[in-house]
Each structure stands twice: as structure tokens, then as C-alpha cells.
Amino acid sequence: MPPVKRKLFNLDQYQVPRGKVQIISERCKGCSLCLEYCPNKVLAWSTDYNFKGYRYPVLEETEEKYCISCRFCEEVCPDFAIYVTTEPELTAKPQSTQRK
Amino acid sequence: MTRLGVFICHCGKNIARTVNIEALREKAATLPHVVLAKDYLYLCSKPGQTMIADDIREHRLDKVLIAACSPRLHGKTFAQTAQRAGLNPYLLDMANIREHCSWVHIDGAEGTEKAFSIIKGGLGRLLYAEPLEPFQSPVTKRVLVIGGGVAGIQATLDIANSGYEVYLVEKSPSLGGHMAQLGETFPTLDCSSCILTPKMVEVSQNEHVHLLSYSEVTRIEGNIGQFQVTVRLRPRYVDETLCTGCGDCVPTCPVVVSNEFDQGLGARKAVYLPFPQAVPAVYTIDWDACLNTDKLIICENCYKDCEAKAINFLMEPQEKMVEVGAVVLATGYELMPVARIGEYGGDEYEDVIDGLQFERMLSASGPTGGVVRRPSDGRIPQNVVFVQCAGSRDPEHGIPYCSKVCCMYTAKHALLYKHAVPDGQVYVFYIDIRAAGKGHEEFVQKVMSEERILYLRGKVSKIFKSGAKLVVWGADTLSGRQVEIEADLVVLAMAVIPSSGSQKLARTLHIASDLSGFFSEAHPKLRPLESNTDGIFLAGAAQFAKDITDTVSQATGAAGKALSLLANDFIKLEPTISEVEEGICRGCGLCVSICPFGAVKMLPSTRTGAMVAGINPILCKGCGLCTAGCLSGAVTLKGSSFKQIFAQLEEMV
Numbered sequence: 225m226p227p228v229k230r231k232l233f234n235l236d237q238y239q240v241p242r243g244k245v246q247i248i249s250e251r252c253k254g255c256s257l258c259l260e261y262c263p264n265k266v267l268a269w270s271t272d273y274n275f276k277g278y279r280y281p282v283l284e285e286t287e288e289k290y291c292i293s294c295r296f297c298e299e300v301c302p303d304f305a306i307y308v309t310t311e312p313e314l315t316a317k318p319q320s321t322q323r324k
Numbered sequence: 325m326t327r328l329g330v331f332i333c334h335c336g337k338n339i340a341r342t343v344n345i346e347a348l349r350e351k352a353a354t355l356p357h358v359v360l361a362k363d364y365l366y367l368c369s370k371p372g373q374t375m376i377a378d379d380i381r382e383h384r385l386d387k388v389l390i391a392a393c394s395p396r397l398h399g400k401t402f403a404q405t406a407q408r409a410g411l412n413p414y415l416l417d418m419a420n421i422r423e424h425c426s427w428v429h430i431d432g433a434e435g436t437e438k439a440f441s442i443i444k445g446g447l448g449r450l451l452y453a454e455p456l457e458p459f460q461s462p463v464t465k466r467v468l469v470i471g472g473g474v475a476g477i478q479a480t481l482d483i484a485n486s487g488y489e490v491y492l493v494e495k496s497p498s499l500g501g502h503m504a505q506l507g508e509t510f511p512t513l514d515c516s517s518c519i520l521t522p523k524m525v526e527v528s529q530n531e532h533v534h535l536l537s538y539s540e541v542t543r544i545e546g547n548i549g550q551f552q553v554t555v556r557l558r559p560r561y562v563d564e565t566l567c568t569g570c571g572d573c574v575p576t577c578p579v580v581v582s583n584e585f586d587q588g589l590g591a592r593k594a595v596y597l598p599f600p601q602a603v604p605a606v607y608t609i610d611w612d613a614c615l616n617t618d619k620l621i622i623c624e625n626c627y628k629d630c631e632a633k634a635i636n637f638l639m640e641p642q643e644k645m646v647e648v649g650a651v652v653l654a655t656g657y658e659l660m661p662v663a664r665i666g667e668y669g670g671d672e673y674e675d676v677i678d679g680l681q682f683e684r685m686l687s688a689s690g691p692t693g694g695v696v697r698r699p700s701d702g703r704i705p706q707n708v709v710f711v712q713c714a715g716s717r718d719p720e721h722g723i724p725y726c727s728k729v730c731c732m733y734t735a736k737h738a739l740l741y742k743h744a745v746p747d748g749q750v751y752v753f754y755i756d757i758r759a760a761g762k763g764h765e766e767f768v769q770k771v772m773s774e775e776r777i778l779y780l781r782g783k784v785s786k787i788f789k790s791g792a793k794l795v796v797w798g799a800d801t802l803s804g805r806q807v808e809i810e811a812d813l814v815v816l817a818m819a820v821i822p823s824s825g826s827q828k829l830a831r832t833l834h835i836a837s838d839l840s841g842f843f844s845e846a847h848p849k850l851r852p853l854e855s856n857t858d859g860i861f862l863a864g865a866a867q868f869a870k871d872i873t874d875t876v877s878q879a880t881g882a883a884g885k886a887l888s889l890l891a892n893d894f895i896k897l898e899p900t901i902s903e904v905e906e907g908i909c910r911g912c913g914l915c916v917s918i919c920p921f922g923a924v925k926m927l928p929s930t931r932t933g934a935m936v937a938g939i940n941p942i943l944c945k946g947c948g949l950c951t952a953g954c955l956s957g958a959v960t961l962k963g964s965s966f967k968q969i970f971a972q973l974e975e976m977v
């Protein structure tokens with residue numbers, strides 16, 4: 225039997241930062257590093273192609289709130305095709321879906 | 325010419341019942357070199373000892389054999405007698421004709437014959453005995469305390485306040501142990517952290533204390549008076565000397581995980597202080613939870629927000645060597661995991677919790693702010709069932725013993741719940757109530773007489789879920805009925821078990837632990853604060869389940885033991901250790917690998933320069949393994965030389 229993971233009582237007292245992901249699709253070469261490294265798996269592949277002929281990362285509107293502004297995507301992107309802006313007023317209640 | 329004296333003890337009737345003492349004495353008197361053979365009712369008594377001492381002087385005895393009980397019992401007594409009479413104590417030996425003979429024989433003739441053979445052997449061995457001098461070893465005037473719960477804190481303060489240096493090694497990021505997690509304490513309902521926090525602060529401010537938190541002891545060498553200890557400091561990725569405890573690093577950390585200190589009921593960030601009163605008041609990055617890894621450092625949120633620039637992602641584990649004269653072990657306890665009891669849901673149900681989780685809910689600084697809530701939906705429970713002896717006194721689940729504190733803290737829990745929810749209903753299942761401490765029975769009686777607290781004598785057989793409620797099946801042996809109770813919350817008083825890692829620590833320290841894993845005391849009645857290794861003392865729940873009162877008493881006692889050791893500049897160590905004859909050693913190094921205490925090293929010979937074995941007298945425990953293992957016969961165990969052992973065997977066969 226897997227041990228229960230109890231809901232954390234005082235979760236409401238915590239806040240996590242939120243980021244706004246900016247994607248410059250034209251620069252993307254489809255290497256998939258950002259999707260791999262995003263700890264919250266908020267990014268997905270586009271359905272269409274950029275002018276170079278690659279699929280590029282997109283962020284569904286429903287996923288936006290899960291970006292925790294860690295900037296992993298920004299750091300790993302070799303082509304400066306993705307970056308994150310943080311807005312101080314943009315904080316969120318923590319989600320328990322964080323993965324390493 | 326050697327002048328041997330033989331003294332035979334009756335030990336009341338213990339020996340005399342089966343052994344014909346008179347015949348034995350007459351025969352012993354005829355043995356070579358024996359100039360005096362005597363018997364006495366109790367040799368260990370004062371007149372007995374005086375007689376021996378007088379005879380040593382009067383008859384100019386140069387070696388003495390005491391045929392009596394085991395040297396483990398009275399070896400020291402008679403060694404002192406010899407010393408008083410001016411005889412080197414290693415020239416007095418004992419022949420055990422009680423445990424090895426009279427107690428295991430029924431037939432008098434056989435017993436007497438065997439006793440004679442034991443005496444003959446003893447005399448043979450004694451003939452080759454040589455005078456030995458105990459050697460002196462300096463006492464390092466520092467103490468190592470392992471474990472920073474209330475036991476470790478108390479021992480540390482007692483020793484430090486006497487002016488000696490203490491190294492206090494705590495595994496977790498903060499001092500406090502389990503007492504820091506408690507809300508109020510039985511039987512007086514003192515606020516736990518209110519009485520503990522000042523002590524924790526005192527530790528951190530005492531100039532004699534070196535607090536090594538987030539650290540573990542990985543190696544210990546040496547002997548009483550001189551231990552060399554290796555401590556491994558885990559990287560906390562926050563520089564202790566720079567961190568101001570401001571907490572600015574926390575808000576932007578994106579990782580939220582459950583807090584161990586809240587027993588998994590509350591949250592914390594990857595960078596955290598386990599609780600507000602933590603000592604040291606230094607944040608720690610939980611590297612397993614942090615987004616960064618050893619290979620990849622990208623998230624810098626905390627780093628950027630830390631004005632003191634205390635965060636350092638490149639921190640590595642460190643090793644620190646400390647030298648101490650004594651060790652106090654205070655590694656405490658844990659609760660048996662609920663998962664081990666399948667009948668109670670095996671940790672499957674969110675609303676079946678253990679005592680420490682309930683304790684966190686009662687605590688004003690806990691995750692619910694002191695309100696009792698159901699973990700599943702956050703509602704305040706109206707029906708609460710407490711189950712005592714969950715795992716304890718239950719050999720089927722591997723715990724035969726009583727955990728000692730559960731009767732008391734369950735009564736406390738029931739009462740505190742009632743204070744908070746006056747119209748709530750409490751059921752307590754118990755086998756029997758053990759409330760033997762001062763004020764304990766009165767406390768339990770008071771709780772039992774409260775309205776809406778129902779004590780049911782019997783065991784719970786099963787807990788299962790039915791809708792949003794839990795159903796508890798149990799027996800009420802007083803009315804002889806099976807009971808079924810619908811509960812909102814079930815609290816299991818899980819068995820107290822030794823803290824994880826204490827087995828490993830026992831091996832590191834070369835000390836014994838009992839079948840349940842608690843550290844063994846040297847003698848259950850007379851030496852309860854000492855381990856079976858000299859210089860290592862025990863305190864608190866690491867020795868056995870106990871409450872805070874007993875823990876603190878024991879810790880103060882252990883500190884006293886350590887202090888009385890430190891009061892000496894030198895201690896005498898037994899000279900009965902191994903010695904290498906350089907001329908015979910061929911330098912094969914076998915003994916180096918044999919010695920379990922790391923006492924043998926290959927060193928260049930002072931005469932020839934060739935590599936030969938050398939034994940460090942401080943580390944050698946005189947176990948004799950290398951003596952038996954050396955193929956060249958180069959190693960002698962002083963006091964039990966080959967000559968002595970073969971002479972003894974020859975006389976006996």
C-alpha cells in the first residue's frame with residue numbers, strides 16, 4: 225500500500241513566484257531542451273511549424289499558472305528563444321505538482 | 325625459588341556444597357612451589373582479605389592463587405588486596421572453582437577432582453606470570469555529545485557549565501529533538517517549547533559548546549580518555565557564519581514540500597528553517613527538493629534575495645576531526661511507522677495518524693495553529709478514537725516491550741482535545757494503564773473522570789474506511805462485548821523505537837545494543853548510564869523509551885559520569901595488551917588486517933629499519949586476535965602469554 229500523502233494544512237500560508245514565459249518562436253530549432261528541463265512540465269510542442277520548419281514550445285493558457293519562474297528554460301535554451309519575465313505581484317498558492 | 329600461596333574459598337556453601345574443601349586444600353599443599361594452602365568461608369570479606377594480605381607478607385609469598393569465583397566478579401577485589409600487601413597485582417591470579425565447577429557439578433568427588441585440576445592449571449599459569457604495571461594515559465578534557473534532543477542538550481549544558489568543552493553533534497538542522505515538537509507536556513501541561521527553547525539558546529550561546537548541526541559521527545577511534553572522532557558536516561548550502569536568519573530567501577523559492585518537523589502535516593520550502601525557534605537560527609537548503617543538482621545550478625531565486633550573500637550552491641561535505649575524553653550518546657527515538665500495522669490501514673487512510681502528528685496539531689505553532697483538524701477535509705473531528713499499545717507489547721509486530729510514555733500522552737491528548745472541542749466524544753482503547761511516575765496516576769484519573777472521555781479496555785482489531793468516516797472494531801473486555809465505533813479521526817499511540825541509524829552508530833562506536841536496538845547499558849541495575857565500552861555514556865530515549873523527566877535525570881547522570889572521568893589528568897589503563905617482538909616479526913602485516921580496533925600499524929624497526937608491526941597501546945583492547953593470528957608467533961598478549969597458556973593446559977590434561 226502506498227503511504228498517503230496528506231494535504232498540507234498550512235499550504236495557504238505559502239506563496240510561490242509566478243513567471244510569464246516569452247517565446248520567440250522564430251529562433252527555435254526544436255531541440256526540446258526547455259521541455260525536458262521545465263520542472264513543472266508546463267511547456268508543450270506547437271502544432272504548427274516556424275519558418276525554419278520546426279515545432280516550437282508553446283504555453284497553453286491553462287498551464288500559465290503553473291510556471292514557477294525558475295528560468296530553467298531560459299538558461300538551457302541555446303538559441304535565446306525563450307525567456308521568463310517575473311512580475312512581483314504575480315505570486316501564486318503553491319501547487320503540489322512540483323517535480324524535480 | 326618461587327613461593328606460591330593458594331587460598332581456597334568456601335563461598336558459604338556455594339563451593340563447599342559440592343567440593344570437598346579440606347581434601348582440596350591438602351592436595352594443593354603438596355603441589356610444587358606451594359608454601360601455603362589455606363581455606364576460608366568468604367575470602368572476599370574484609371577478614372578474608374586481611375588474612376590473605378597478612379599471609380603474603382608473613383610467608384613472603386611472591387605469587388598467589390585465589391581459588392574462588394569468577395575474576396569478573398572479584399578480580400578487582402583481590403588485585404587490590406595484593407596491592408595492599410605490596411605484591412604486584414598481576415602476580416595474583418584466580419582459579420574459578422565456582423561458576424566453572426561447583427555450580428555445574430552435583431557429584432562431590434567429580435567436583436573436587438575438577439576443582440583440583442583447575443587449581444593445578446592456575447598454578448601452572450601463575451608460574452610464568454610476570455609483574456606488569458598499568459600504564460597511564462592522559463585524559464583529553466573535552467566531551468562529545470551525540471544527539472541534540474533534550475537529553476543531549478541537558479548533558480551538554482551540565483558539562484559546559486562545569487567549564488569543559490563540549491562538541492554537540494546533531495543530525496538534523498536544529499537542536500530540540502522530539503520535545504520541540506510537543507505542544508504541552510504531561511503531567512503538568514507545561515508548554516514544551518517554552519521550557520525547551522531557553523535551553524537551546526543557552527547551548528548556542530555557551531562559549532564552551534561547539535555545536536555541529538546537520539552533522540553525523542562517521543568514525544571513532546581510541547579509548548577512554550582519548551577518543552579521536554571524525555564528524556561529517558553535511559552541506560546546508562547556507563553559510564552558517566553569514567546567515568542572519570532573516571528568511572528573505574523563502575518567498576521566491578518555487579519548491580514547496582512537506583515539513584518533517586510537522587510530521588508531514590505542514591509545508592516548508594526547499595530553503596527552510598524547520599521551526600521558528602530553531603537553533604542554530606540558520607536556514608538550510610534541502611538539496612533533494614531544490615531544483616538545482618550537483619551538476620546543474622540554474623535557479624538562483626534564493627541566492628538573489630539573500631542580502632547577506634550566505635547562500636553557496638557549491639558547498640561540499642566537510643570532515644572535522646575532534647579529540648575528546650568521553651562520549652555521551654543521546655540519539656533518542658522514533659515512532660514505529662503506521663505502515664507496519666496493516667490492520668490499522670497501514671498508513672492508507674489520511675485520518676489515521678500517529679501521536680506525534682496529533683502533537684503537531686495541538687501545538688500553537690503547528691500547521692493548524694493549535695486546532696485539531698481532520699487531515700482529509702480540514703474539519704474539526706467530533707468523534708476521536710485513541711488506540712494505545714499500537715505496536716507495543718505486541719510481539720507479532722516485533723515489539724515485545726511497553727513504550728512507557730503512550731498511556732500518559734494519550735491521556736494528555738484526550739484532555740487537550742476535550743478542552744478544544746468540549747462537545748466532542750473521545751474513546752480510548754487500552755490494554756492496561758501504566759502510570760507509575762510522580763503525579764501520573766492522578767493525571768490519568770482526572771482525565772478518565774472527564775465527561776465524554778470513554779476508556780475502553782481492549783484491543784482494536786481493525787480500522788477501515790466507510791464513506792467519509794472511519795470504522796473502528798475493537799473489544800471491550802470489561803463488558804465482554806465487541807464494539808464498533810464510527811470515528812472522524814483515529815490517533816495511534818505507535819511504539820517507540822530506537823532512532824534510525826542507531827545500529828550503524830553502535831557499530832561505529834563498538835558498543836552493544838539490545839534485541840530491540842536500544843543501546844545496552846553495562847549493567848542493568850548498577851551501571852545504567854554506561855555503555856559496555858569505557859568512556860561512552862548513555863542518556864535519554866536512546867537507551868530505552870522514557871519521558872522527559874527520566875530523560876533529563878539520566879542526561880545529568882551521564883554528564884556527571886563524564887565529568888568524574890574528566891576530573892582526572894591521567895587514567896590507568898590495563899597493561900594486559902598485545903606486544904610485538906620486533907626480532908621475530910617478519911613484517912607480513914597480517915595482524916594489521918586482523919585487528920578490529922585498528923591498533924596495529926606497520927612501522928620501521930628502531931634497530932634494523934625493516935617494516936615491523938607496532939601496536940598502539942591506547943587503541944589495543946587486549947582481545948588477543950592478532951596474537952592467535954600471527955604466523956610467526958611474534959605477538960604476545962601480556963598476562964596471557966603462550967608460556968602461561970601452555971603451562972596451564974599441561975597441568976590440566
Ligand SMILES: Cc1cc2nc3c(=O)[nH]c(=O)nc-3n(C[C@H](O)[C@H](O)[C@H](O)COP(=O)(O)OP(=O)(O)OC[C@H]3O[C@@H](n4cnc5c(N)ncnc54)[C@H](O)[C@@H]3O)c2cc1C
Pocket residue numbers: 470471472473474475476493494495496498499500501502503506508509510511539540541654655656657658659679680683729733736823824825826829863864865866870871872873875
Ligand atoms: C506523541 C508523544 C508525546 C509525548 N509527550 C510527552 C510529554 O507530554 N511529557 C513527557 O515527559 N514526555 C513526552 N514524550 C516523550 C519525550 O518525547 C521523550 O522523553 C524525549 O523527547 C526524549 O528525549 P531524547 O533527547 O532522549 O530523544 P529525542 O527527542 O528523540 O532527541 C534525539 C536527538 O538526536 C538526534 N539524532 C538521532 N540520531 C542521531 C545521530 N546518529 N547523530 C546525531 N544526532 C542524532 C535527533 O535528530 C534528535 O534531535 C512524548 C513522546 C511522544 C511520542
Ligand code: SF4
Pocket residue numbers: 243245261262263264265266267290291292293294295296297298308
Ligand atoms: S520558468 Fe521554469 S517553470 Fe516556467 S516554463 Fe521555464 S522552466 Fe518551466
Ligand code: SF4
Pocket residue numbers: 576577578579594595609610613614615616623624625626627
Ligand atoms: S535554488 Fe533551490 S532552494 Fe533556492 S530558491 Fe531555487 S529551488 Fe529554492
Ligand code: SF4
Pocket residue numbers: 901902918919920921922923924939943944945946947948949950951
Ligand atoms: S590484541 Fe591485537 S587485535 Fe586485539 S586490539 Fe590489541 S592489537 Fe588489536
